[in-house]
Amino acid sequence: MPAPLAVSSPFKFLDAYTSADKNRFFGRNAEQKRLVELLFRSRLVLVYGPSGTGKTSLVQCGLAKAIPASDYFSVQIRRRGDLRQTLVSILSGILEENTATEPVALVAECIRYALRPIYLIFDQLEELFISGSAEEQTWFTGFLKEIEHSSLACKIVLVIREDFLAYLYAYEDQLPGLFDFRMRVEPMSERNLQEVIVGTFSQIEDIRLVDEAKTVALILENNRSSANTFQLPYLQVYLDRLWRQENEKEPEPPVWITPALVEEVGRIDDVLEVFLAEQKKSITDQLPPDEQPAVSQVLEAFVTYEGTRREHRLASLEETARLPIALLMRILTELERTRLIRRDEETYELAHDSLAKVIDKGRSAEQRQINDIIRRLKEAYREYIEKKEADDLLLSPRRLSEIQLYEKAVHAELDRSLGKAESDAKWEYINASREFHRREQRRELEEQQQKNARLKRSIAIVSIFLLVALASVWFAVNQWNKTNRTRIVLQSDRMDPVQALVTVAEAYEQDPNELNRKALYNHFYNHRLYSSKIELDDTAIRGVDFSSDGKRLLLVAEDNRVYRWDPTGRQNGEGLFIPGRYLSVELSDDGRRVVALVEPGKLFFGDLETHQVQRIGTDSTVSTATISRDGHNVLTTNEEGLVTIWNTSGSKIGTLDALSPVELADFSPDDKMLLTVPTLSNEDVSLNKKLQLWDRSGTKLLDSQTFPDAVLSAVMSGEGSILIVSTTNGRVFRWDRIRRQVTPLQLMADNSLFTDVKLSADGQRIAASDGKVVYWWNAEGRVVDKLAYERRIRSIELAPDGQTTLVVVDTDVELWDADKQFKGKLSHKAAVSTAVFSPDGKTILTHTEDGKGYLWNLLDERLVELPHPEGVRDFDVSLDGQFITTLTDASWLYCWNRAGKPVDSLETEPIMEQILVTGDGRNVFMVDTNNTIFRWNRTDRRLTGMPGEILDYSEDHQIILVRTKTGKGYFWNSDGQPIDSLPLNLNENRAFLSNRGQEALLRTKEGKLYFWSRKNRRAIELPAGQASVTLSPDGESIIALTAGVNDAFSFWNLEGKPVANYPLKTGRLSDGYRISSFRISPSGEQILILLSGESQAFIWTRNTGALNLLNHNKVVEMGDFAPDGSLITTLQSEGQSVWWSTSGQRLLEWAGAINQYRFLQDGSTYYTVQNSRVSVWPGPDFIIPWLNKHISPAKRREILADVREEYQLQTSFWEAIWQAFRE
Template identity: 20%
Template sequence: MPRAERPLDPDAGPLTRFAADLRRLREAAGRPSCRALAKRAHYSSTTLSDAAGGRTFPSLSVTLAYVEACQGDCRAWEARWHAVAAEMAAGAPADEPGEAGPQGAPYAGLSAFQPEDADRFFGRERLTGEVLAKVRDRRFLAVFGPSGSGKSSLLRAGLVARVRAAGWPVLLFTPGPHPVEECAIRLAAATGEAPGALMTELRDDPATLHLRIRQAVIDRPPDNDTLIVADQFEEVFTLCRDRDERDAFLSLLIAATTATTSRTRVVLGVRADFYGHCVQEPLLVEAMRDAQLAVGPMSSQELREAITRPALLAGCTVTGPLLAAVVADTTGQPGALPLVSHAMVETWRRRSGSRLTLDGYLAAGGIQHALAQTAEAAHRALSPGQQDLARSLFLRLTALGVGTEDTRRRITRDELDPGPDTAFVLESLARQRLVTLDEECVEITHEAVIRCWPRLRGRLTEDRDRLLLHRQLTEATAGWEAQDRDPHALYRGARLAAALDLAAADAGRLTSGERCFLDASREAQDAETAAVRRRTVRLRQLVTLLTVLVVIAATAGVLAVGSRSSAIRQRNVAIARKAAADAAEVRQENPALAAQLNLAAYRLAGTDDVRAQLMSTFATPYTSRLTGHTSDVVSISFAPQNTVLATASWDRTVRLWDVEDAHHPVQLAVLYQPWRMLAVAFGQRGRVLAAVSERSVRLWDVANRRAPIELSTLPDQPAAPTWVAFRPAGDVMATGHTDGTTRLWDVRDSRQPSLLATLPGHSDAVTSVAFSPDGHTLATTGDTTAGLWDATDPARPRHLDVLRGHTDTVTSVAFSPDGRTVATGSWDHTARIWDIGSGPRTRPAAVLLGHPTIVWSVAFAPDSRTLVSVGGSTLLWDVTDPAHPKRVSAIPGGAYQAAFSPDSRVLADSDRLLDLRDLSLGTHDDVVTSVAFAPGGHLLASASWDGTARLWQVTGGRAL
């Protein structure tokens, strides 16, 4: 008769609960005998009995064999085993293998190897020799590699340790938010000078670094140069917000290495996903042309040396099964080195005597789970209030990537609220090597914590917009403090409203300094509002006074004779001009009151200048304001044959409006998307709406305006979308993407759009897409070119030509209504005209010069005879003869987009309606991003970064 199992106390701990669950699994399988279990599992019955006995924690292999014999879910039980192992490790006393901290371990864990660790840095000897040879051969070198590939360890424990042993002086630092300051401090430490004066010299003259280093090494042998190693160089893009300081830092490094008498050699350690940022810097492009080295994954042999040789130094051995498992888990994986090192630290803590075993490695969670287990154990060891502090801390220590992975962010302790809980959390996380502390700064030990801890990954993903908003608030607070709390640096308007919403939703996330900044911003805005209210009261009193003066003036006019008439007339003119000037001041805050003042002034004295003020007041009748969006409105589109307007915003929504009564627009529907919106466009005569977000393109049936139906989402593509356009017939849709391709889609059945063709041709993201009026030709822009395609058969598009000539990114493209001419705008401050109507090849017709900044937009008038180009100023061109365009007019002022009314008589750019006059629209509180005319041209819509859209009445071809 088999012996009965001893009873288990389910509240005794994680090990007992685990054993009880194994017993329940056996009960659910029909309670097979131990002998039957042993036959199925290929383990002895004693081993299987001990696994469910609750005295010892079974190995992972024994657990999975037990579960498989009982027909359980092996994948779920594997995750359960790792969770129990982590919970037991968190609760283990300090003198057991689960003790916190890798003290005494021969591995570096998440930290990079430092120069003083060179004696235990193995596996990279060959690559270290390559780097050293390149440094001796040239004065500038950029070392690229993915996060976690071991760049920092290679540069610090490999290169720096070797050149210091050879007697070379070394300046080793990370750039941080102020790279010139960091360079000055390191140079001052080497030369003994004051860093303040040195930093001023470095900012003023790029040659200073070269001269100071020559001075410092003048007594050294000619072959002993100074080596500057700027590790984590990507911080000049992620942390340094001052473009001038970034340029100054790059100029210092390049000047020091290119001088004919240079005694400086520079090595940059850069994360691979920031290669694109580097090649956008002209100085770096030239310096890196033949001076690059890539750090890839370790080979299997290098991994074996990195694992076994540090253990031998510590008097330990790595068992064969453990070595084979780690090499198998890691070989060929870029970015896995910190995970391997951390897993080996945890395995060393669970060693058996002097042996590092596979069971210890599995108990630590392996490279897949060891870091997450450590982080979760550290998190659970904190109280609920301390866990909230830790959450806020990790969010502050992460720099959110835009087009790149998230990176760590170094902060000063001043950014954190001091207190015992803050100090305890920092020390606890530092003991687990999750964060690194020094006297002034705090940072995450390695980006692997961001990538591999699911809890932190989820927090960074769940509300990214709020995190970006909070990061902006943090930077604004720091700037306000740096400027001695200058009132002009405070938030106002939409920014303040969004920040107050953030504070109300999660007040615990803000520091006392940030709350003080918001309180000061709110008080300043309240004071300004009160001042405007007082000014309005005074102006109303002035209206009353003016009315009385009009009566007095009329009476005086009847009674006055002779010379008194002239004096009274002059007095009235002066009063009217004063009233007109006051109206101009109040027009932005109170248009109705400004109109009353101008009317009263005109009735008092109808001079030319007073009449001009009156006409300006009524020149652009502001119809209504469309509110509801909570972030920047970036795109608008009118349906072609009805009165529906679509607005798209970064608040992840598209809103539909009925603007038939422009004075009382009605919101019809709100379409929610999971990502920030970029563009909208109507197709199929207004029955279908395409909405482009940062990750997808969705099609909506808007035939029922109040209840749109989502028809489909375009299949996932290798790259995010950037633009959308419909062919005039509405049967084909084109989308631009960040990988430089354009895709054509058959949308005749919008519920099942199908990919017709993928058009390559650009080396960078597509910036705009446009169909010709007849729908037979497609134009795309990206990098420094524009491409033309024959889209008559969209399933087999034929490449026609590449328009070359611009020297920087092409931003926009437009076809003339007659289809014979194409215009393009570019970052190179020019627009170009191309003749596509004569002969098989496109011919460059003309280059349009005169813009002071980037040309953001080009548009043809419906009559094909006029072209507008927008960039810093709005320029009008007569293109009747495309080969000899004539500049007709230049309107100063910044703008981003322009559009003509259907009758070609009215032009709208980002802040004006123009009909042979300059009539300002300026009632938006921020930059206007998009303008569009309604069908018929009687109504204009504008969108802005202030979170609103506005409607303007355009009557009879004149902005009146």
């Protein structure tokens, strides 16, 4: 642990750069120019970006560096309890004398006093929405509006975190230009970071940078996160650590920053977490044990429920932390000294928002859950009040269940943090939600009772009137068939994946209702299909495994027989009977010999070809037995710790007398060595801490290693150079026999016990589970990732190449790739007892507790996967689907054919953001980060820069709308040649094309709408008051949501004349919402409406006028109709993709997070992007054809017959009647 900070650091550390630091501010030249440009163009500028990207430094220091101080007067403003009072206090403090008390008047006085324009910089504006009241927010909006409409020489800069940007959308109606001049502060590129590091060191007199290129490269590499990104606060802390470590060794200047020093400090994952932990420990070590928890209490008091920092005065901090004032002041003094907090007059707060994230991450799981509940409750309540207490914004039953689980804790936290009045208001909201759902349940129950009563009356009438009875029988047959199909579909979740898919497909083909459709989609897209099912007649399977070479399967049955199967799932020969209850069974690589250990410790050797079984030796205390890969020898240990080697004839080769009593013994994977662990002894307790490697005969000790604790398990790499060893105290070690190094693996939790550790064949990747969390380590022993489960993890398995991990949880086996991306689920009817990879890693073998085995191909037969070495940023598909083009984060362009084979590639020097593939796949248009267009012709292999910026394109990608720097609009063909132009200037205007690319809509900055078509070549102005507008898919109609007392959907023809108007029956979408997307179904009969920053969407149907709500858990980022209009797809902010029916019912929730998706134009193919993997699926209407292709009709009939027998299902009405008659 480093000593407490004693020497003042020359770095900014976590402090923002100010105007005094102009000579030390680097890496933001482009952003400075952009900010100045925006300030010259507008009086109101919005600056936003992720936490830790340097927004405050940019507006404080970057602005001062770009604009002379004589040209403007900067006023920095933070909320500090109440934004209005703070603003008045700051402005009054600038003036020597003033009589004004209103903020606007004070601004005018300050302008006269400063004799130059004044810039009001509202920094960390998210504090207004985290802690501010509705009245304070309303005042601030009015203040901005008043300044904007005044003639004062005043400009305003709003600085806010990106994840709070959605809060500003509510004020866009009052401030129409709020988002017109905005700037996103991106994380720094590697080139800019190099400039920051070099520039920072060059400005510090007593620091010398040695071997600049290598040192800077090492610093960047050591600060690169797992997501390949950099965070400025982390970099500043790391630079400070470099300086401090070298300064401690040689206090006299200068301090030399060398590659050796950087390598000595090394890579520190989450350096800010390490720094916080070190400084926190240095403070707690100064306190008595009973006062040490107070440090965590004080730090958590500075963090809000949202994980942002919170400021405190001493009185409020004393009330929140509930600590004696003397202890509190002592801790505050130390926290300020260690630069974890800063004090501004009477206010304390954390030094940086990044510290708040680290502290929030360290909270207990229960506290985070409570904070999350309160955060969602406050957000839901705010929306409920804003939308005038609409019933559809009451809390869902799921949210109410979460609140009920922690009700007392939530109630107490609300009372303490919000005050009695606000807490009671939110609790009334909770109670109103509960009462609403109780009323809904009663209503549904009454409806069901009424239905039941009607059915009884129908039956009575049928029994009286014969004629009516015959008609009713016909009706009953149809209803019974529907009900029975529903019952069968509902039971599909109990079936294995192939049974379930075949069953629901049969039901869907007979009756394609929404329930059957939902079941079909779920069982096809969310569940993998096994290639073979392994069952034995009249007996259950007790155990399964591959032979060491993977060419055979070993099955152990309940009838005391051992069976041999081939990897395709076919039995080879009759089973071999071996008497006794099996303890272990192993199969030799040649698939002929088997060794069985049965109770109480007898060993048998069997030949599956001759069906001969013989006893090996007379010892009945054998505890372990394993067969060599070549099948020539058997290695055993008994209860006395004696190790014996036998040959295949059952003769003893020898007893390893030279060894101490042995507890564990095994052959190495290459059969060249023996691995032993001695038994714990009273004479020498260190024996079972020692791992020993012997030659094949056991006469020569080749290597040994003693570990700190008793060895629990050991696994060896293929050639035996690497061993992973777990011990009884929960630690895991990596023993590198070549380098003679024993490295403890990094552990993330205490009290974990790893009984089974997995190692890839090359020794480069390690995986283990403690029953709750799966951990992955690299070859250096560092944790590279982890995955927590709520359910108990039964076991895990690592593929030989280390790229795929199986996690067994109850009846499911989940597949995760090396980037922790979900690859699918292997579902079973019963709990899974075994899941293993074949030695070549291409096949998975599972065994369930109901005595069945299953073989699964690692490559999913349902789809084609396109793997990439890095994340996929964008992709596009040719019109016929024959070519798929992908763009990676490393700016590599790949072209694939429909079978998933790469056919072309290109590395681009500019960083590309977007690609567009022409219909024939011959040309690829690319847009870089500067909106520059490039065209790559795959035929002549040329990459050509193109003038202009792409605005939109036709559905078939044959026509592209481009805007030049002068604002001129051109239509390009697929070769990038201009074929037409627009008569309107497109600068600061938004333009959209119809699907066929012959018509365009233009929306000006002032909100005016124009329609233009290539046919009539006239710009037609549309009526004002349109909240959103688009073109119908066929390009023949203009459709808009018209704002008014009652919103309406308006339709115009291509001449701009109104042809229809449909007032909305419920709700006003233009009031309080900002529409981000407006999609028309292919038929033009439905409209999908997405709202910016909202977790809901709406679907409007023309013939009924109904406006149905599509409710989501997270913010809806995109949505569209399928090409045939039969379903709706949406994507939420955390990658959750949902399919909906056109009536608004959920059809499918995709398993795993998705970054992008797209249908092929004919709907036959569906594409998804999951980080570095692109998947090509059959479209929803092509599931049945896929099933017919991969499972023959005869096989499907056989499966349905098995399902019918196993679940006692009647598949026809008359069969049910006959069954009832027989009973």
